[in-house]
Amino acid sequence: MDYTRFILSATIAVAFSSASASDPAGGYVMDPLPESWQMTRQCTQTLPTEDDWWKTFNDSTLDALIAKAVANNYDVAAALRRIEMADKIVKEAQSGYFPTLSLSGSWTKGQQSGAVSDPVGRYERSSYFSLGATMNWEIDVFGRVKAAVKSKKAAYQASKSDYDAVMVSLCANIASAYMNLRMCQEELSVALAHIASQDDVVKITEARYEADLGDMLDVTQARIVLYGTQTSLPALRARIKTLINTISILVGEYPGELAQHLSVYERMPDYRQTVSAGVPADLLRRRPDIMTAELQLAQYAANVGISKKDFLPTLSLTGNIGTAAHNAGDLFGNKSLTYSVAPQLSWTLFDGLARNYRTAEAKLQLEAAVDQYNLTVMNAVEEVDNALIQYDATLSSIELQKKVVEQSEKSLNLAVDLYKTGLTPFSNVVDGQMNWLESQNTLVELEGKALATLVTIYQSLGGGWQP
Known part of the structure; x- marks a missing residue:
């Protein structure tokens, strides 16, 4: 009987008999997941290492940065090393299925005291050569080795999920830094455009002052607005510059090599995306942290099985075969062969309840892992739901802010025209300049926030989507 599978099934069945039947994780979720997000959408999802979510922005620079980062980033390289190490640990555990074989060769010369062994006092001398081979094999009748292999395989699969998590995090960090870079460049472009406009207003106030149509207060106020911008x-x-440095490190290059290319101004990518998030149950098959938590459950369940095996006997086989002779030339003679075969069945009957405590500890670790798994699932659902709600709210704010920008520009143009004719004080022009600049900066920030929220959705889903 596979005790590991029995223990896992029994523990989960008793603790979570009310689990959702549609749960692909094997009944670990304590409460049924909701059937949809608050912002219901449909999608076909891909694996984190295979999706091209960022390509929906149609930004070749972003595509190139992520491709280079996947190839060069040291976190990704370290994650791959961890997968390789976990694979070697599995192979080490599988080696328990096979016997161990050792070879030995020696020459022994000795003398036995005659004063002890013979009343007459004669001593005995000996000198001989020996060659031999020894084999030890624990026959896995009760599944001890199999349970250990199952535990290591679960750890190996968890390391692969960790690699997926590193990939998702890397792509999200690069995309986030890149969106912030383009947002700052857009803010810089807005500031430069307003500086040019404000400089024109300064010239208007100076001309009116020189023509005795205005006073010096108007000039100083216009200059204050210009200098402030x-x-x-x-x-x-x-x-x-700091964002370019951040991107360079994520890509795996020293700061400066990408600076010339990234310093060139480009518009922000399109923030309007058709986000398809699927259903909450998809997270159980997709998010690396949930998959890791599930695989850790399997590992802890296997550990419970291992602790159970300690109560069973062990069957081992030890064998020796060799040759010994006084002269090296006689080592392979007919009478020089030596051998022994020793099957052994050992069973620990009492150890001060140490095995009982180890089993109880393993069961508690499994129960704690189940609790952690449920918490991970709940947090994942919350993160996705919050990100979707935030994205929809930001899109609505952007549409309203565009109207604010449009009206602010009209208000400024009207104030300048009226000021030129002396029909309004210059303070209205100052207010119009500040309102227009502030409204445009707010619009840029909202568009940057929408892009950042898309990155958050990508990360909370554990990967991208296909429209």
């Missing part, structure tokens, strides 16, 4: 430029340019 110019003050934002150094911080924006510094932010752009």
Whole structure:
């Protein structure tokens, strides 16, 4: 009987008899998952290492950065090494199915005291050569080795899920940094455009002052607005440089090699995406952290099985075969052969209840892993739902903010025209300049927030989607 499978099934069945029948994780989820998100959408999802979610932005620079990062990033390389190490650990556990064989060769020369062994005092001397081979084999009658292999295989699969998590995190971090870079460049472009407009207004106030149609207060107020906008430029340019450095490190290159290319201004990618999130149950088959938690459950269940095996006897076979002779030339003679075969059945009957405590500890670890699994699933559902709600809300805010920008521009143009004719004070022009700049910056920030939320959706889903 496969005790590991029996223990896992029994534990889960008793603890979670109310689990959802549609749960692909084998009944680990304590409560049935909701049938849909609050923002219901449909999709066909791909694996994190196979999707091209970022290509929906039609941005060749972003595509190239992610492709280069997957090839060069050191976190990805380390995750691959961990997979290789876990694979070697599985093979090490599988080696328990096979016997161990050792060879030995020696020459022995000795003398036995005659004062002890013979009343007359004669001593005995000996000198001989020996060659031999020894085999030890624990026959896995009760499945001890099989249970250990199952535990290591679960750890190996968990390491592959960790690799998927690294891939998702890497792509999300690059996309997020890239969106922030383009947002800052857009803010810089807006600031430069307003500086040019504000400089024109300064010239208007100076001309009116020189023509005695205005006073010096208008000139100073216009200059204050201009200088205030110019003050934002150094911080924006510094932010752009630091984001380029961040992207360079994620890509696996030293800062500076990508600076010339990324410093060129480009518009932000299109924030309007048809987001298809599937249904909550898809997360159980998709999110790396949920898959890792599930595989850890399997590992802990296997550990319970291993602890159960300690109560059973072990059957081992030890054999020796060799040759011994006083002269090296006689080692392979007919009378020099030696051998022994020793099957052994051992069974520990009492060990101070140590095995009982180890089994109880293994069961508690399994129960704690089940609780952690349920918490991971619940957090995942919450993250996706919140990201979808946030994205829809941000899209609505963008449409409203566009109207604010349009009206702010009209308000400024009207104020400037009225000021030129002396029908309104310059303070209205100042208010119009500040409102227009602020509304445009808010619009850029909202568009950047929408892009950042798309990255969050990608990360919370554990991968991308296909429209």
